[in-house]
Amino acid sequence: MNFKIFTFLLTLFALIISTLTINIAPRKQTNSIEYLRRSPRQIDINLSAEHDDKEDETEIALEAIANLWRSADSKTQIEGSAKVVHNSNALNTGNTRFSGRLHVHHDYKRNLALTFSEEKADLELNFKRLRRQFDLTLAAEHDNRQQQTDISLEALANLWRSADSKTTFDAGIKVTHSKNAYQMDNTKYKARLDVNFELGRK
Numbered sequence: 001m002n003f004k005i006f007t008f009l010l011t012l013f014a015l016i017i018s019t020l021t022i023n024i025a026p027r028k029q030t031n032s033i034e035y036l037r038r039s040p041r042q043i044d045i046n047l048s049a050e051h052d053d054k055e056d057e058t059e060i061a062l063e064a065i066a067n068l069w070r071s072a073d074s075k076t077q078i079e080g081s082a083k084v085v086h087n088s089n090a091l092n093t094g095n096t097r098f099s100g101r102l103h104v105h106h107d108y109k110r111n112l113a114l115t116f117s118e119e120k121a122d123l124e125l126n127f128k129r130l131r132r133q134f135d136l137t138l139a140a141e142h143d144n145r146q147q148q149t150d151i152s153l154e155a156l157a158n159l160w161r162s163a164d165s166k167t168t169f170d171a172g173i174k175v176t177h178s179k180n181a182y183q184m185d186n187t188k189y190k191a192r193l194d195v196n197f198e199l200g201r202k
Contacts, residue, residue, distance in 0.1 A: 042067045057089040075107040095145035104136040133158045147181035166198040 043066040051058045063083040070077040081101045088094035135156040142149045154174040161168045174190040 099141040152176040
């Protein structure tokens with residue numbers, strides 16, 4: 001069996017097993033007594049096929065997406081996915097691509113907010129919990145035809161949000177490293193800053 005196919009099937013099996021795990025958590029009513037608690041998991045398996053009569057080409061894709069772990073307060077969660085795509089045609093120049101993705105999402109809040117009081121016409125500090133988000137994604141893809149492997153790491157974060165949530169600042173950074181059969185390495189860096197604001201009054 002092709003080693004890459006074996007690796008994909010092993011990853012797919014790990015995703016399925018992770019959704020069936022039973023967590024051990026402390027019981028609040030007792031002192032140091034543990035019990036088995038089933039934690040909710042979600043897994044999606046997608047199988048698709050597409051055929052092009054003009055090019056006489058057929059593409060078959062299999063993808064598995066699973067929620068691997070979620071904290072008790074649901075503020076932090078880890079999701080994983082694996083996908084294989086196979087192309088075949090009349091010229092027997094088919095290609096198989098493998099890809100995997102690990103995504104970490106975290107919600108956090110800051111307590112200190114600076115607000116303006118219209119009644120007092122003065123600035124004052126209020127303790128208000130403002131929502132923040134952070135996402136970290138690790139992805140890998142391999143192309144059999146080009147014998148190239150791409151590995152990328154991306155981080156996205158909400159840097160600032162106004163008290164009324166009408167204005168937000170988001171930033172992201174991504175690093176992608178590529179390597180092929182010719183031992184030619186390439187690394188790309190990308191950064192972004194997004195400003196979103198809502199105009200008008202309700």
